[in-house]
Amino acid sequence: MVKLIEIYQKLFNVFGHQNWWPGETPLEIAVGAILTQNTNWSNVEKAIQNLKNKKALSAKALHEMPFKKLANLIKPAGYFNIKTKRLKSFIAFLMNDFHGSMKKMKIYDMYLLREKLLNIHGIGPETADSILLYALEKPIFVVDAYTKRILSRHGILRHDNSYDDFQKLFHSSLKRDLKMFNEYHALFVKVGKTYCKPKEPLCSQCALYEYL
């Protein structure tokens, strides 16, 4: 049985703090979480910068902005029609349930919030958990494509296991540590981008390799 805490410590020792999420406010983090679905972060940055330039990175502004105008601003992030709809859905939820305030949202229980987020059209488990962990500072582990790729290539879980299977592995074997969950997911992204490319069968250059 691989000790996930040892893997974490090894990665942290090698790569250090990742300073995530790369966004300044809880709302910006939530918006970024939606925009980065299956999309390179550098493209998301362009979209977010467009919103900032138009002073549109607020619940009110996003709520009132016409669909086509918003779609045009986030165009660099790709899938802009779908993502405009998803942003609008999230913001409508935020307005209706929390008066447009991420701070109010943060007060509530994380499992209640997770259910609510998953009921929003266009928000699935990874996006919900990213918002919970990074915007609302709830101790929930975020599983993504890199997490699955790295763990499966190292024989820890099969790649066709579900999101919940991967998440349960972390939740069952690690302490619920907000700071650690934050760093751990960010480290997986760092390692995944750098060493664990899609076409390579094994991460032979990866810092995890010695745990095989």
Place this chain on the structure above:
DNA sequence: TGCCAGGCCGGGT
């Protein structure tokens, strides 16, 4: 130039 990027949904089996 084709492949890839910090998913998710809807329709078909």
Place this chain on the structure above:
DNA sequence: ACCCGGCATGGC
């Protein structure tokens, strides 16, 4: 319960 196509831009 799975499987697959669609969604779209920008960087290498």
